[in-house]
Amino acid sequence: MRKQILRVVKIGGNVINHPEKLKQFLIDFSKIKETKILVHGGGRLLDDLALKLNVPQTMVQGRRVTDASSLDIAIMTYAGLINKQLVAQLQSLCCMSLGLTGADLNSITATKREVQELDYGFVGDIRTESVNLKMIKLVLTNGICPVFCSITADGSGQLLNTNADAICATLAAALSKEYEVKLHFCFEKHGVLLDVADDGSLITQINSEQYAALKAQRIFNGGMLPKLEMAFQALKLGVSEVVIQHAENLVASLSEEKCLGTKLLLH
């Protein structure tokens, strides 16, 4: 039997910070007819609040070090303000939605990252086995759209900060056992760019081998490298399609069956 389609959509980057762009994105997202999951990043809000509260933020190789105060701020902004505003807006668009952290419904159980060369603090790492398929399926089969923020928990009462791309890719991979999963990473660029400063340098398709070659040339920087790593891993684990695209191209890429972004291929 052919599996049902599930679209897992990540919204991140600057779109979260622009009320008008975000609103349009949510209108577009709510038009997806298939079973769907939204995963959101945090935008600038955490940094703004940390600054106001005098909690200095440390970034190492594009990854945030999450001390106890920064974790509280992450929970307040990601699981609180952003998540609930998204859910309220989706409900107004008749999209029956439910905001979730990994703690809710025990949906994603993470492991606190071990201290090696660096102590990342309250950061949770996840694998496909971290995903509670039973509970997420219960939500999906009842026509409810889960809206995941990037907060997880360790099962022992400790909340943890987890990369939103990792949540998105891991959910997609885990759910590919049950659904034909199409994964969309939406942000403010048109996809993967050969030159991040040149919107004309869009790569429309890239396979694992091409990716490895470009990675060796250090073409990708910032958050794009881990995003691509996780996206290719999701493909290997059974996700049927991965597209990295501009948020404004989400709807067009659904209906026209063309990519409008960067399509990732295994081979």
Add this chain to the structure above:
Amino acid sequence: MRKQILRVVKIGGNVINHPEKLKQFLIDFSKIKETKILVHGGGRLLDDLALKLNVPQTMVQGRRVTDASSLDIAIMTYAGLINKQLVAQLQSLCCMSLGLTGADLNSITATKREVQELDYGFVGDIRTESVNLKMIKLVLTNGICPVFCSITADGSGQLLNTNADAICATLAAALSKEYEVKLHFCFEKHGVLLDVADDGSLITQINSEQYAALKAQRIFNGGMLPKLEMAFQALKLGVSEVVIQHAENLVASLSEEKCLGTKLLLH
């Protein structure tokens, strides 16, 4: 057919601010074998954060005036930090829980309070008709304990601040159509006191007529008056039991079938 028992438990007051007392309360709450709902207040956290962020708070007759900045802080602290810490702790106690605002699952739709003599700002009023029985029953019948914070939404994308006692009493009343509802208001006092400064002045039972007489004598002040109003209203609307009690007496009042607090009676 006899209806199934549902216990709706409010935790508020200073218990939220004391990690050890809160932990013990959650251990006790997780022992409730019947279908259950937890509703939580905000404790001191909102005021602490508002102070740090220089957002002045205005209280009128024990009720908060919620401007846009205060609403954001309420969402961050109630729906974010407190709600998710409670859910993560309950999961560690094997209580399958799900944190909710009224926006999630469209579970409680509020109406922004009309401006009359005073503009309360982004405050939402609710009635039993505001409660989405279908969605809350879906959660309950799957063995999941909803954990409600005191944030609702208006169905048009606007989040609103709503009194936690009102949420508790309204959920209890609405669900009494489907369940035999027992409502527990838990806090740091032993119940309703004739003299708020004297723990020995506990009223063990009070009916509507006695309440009306004591109210006329202005015995009740602070948050107790609206709490009692809403509790008696819930009884009138079909809730089978209402107890106002110390958080540490929750478990004993379940097993010994005695009240250990103030029991409210219609007549």
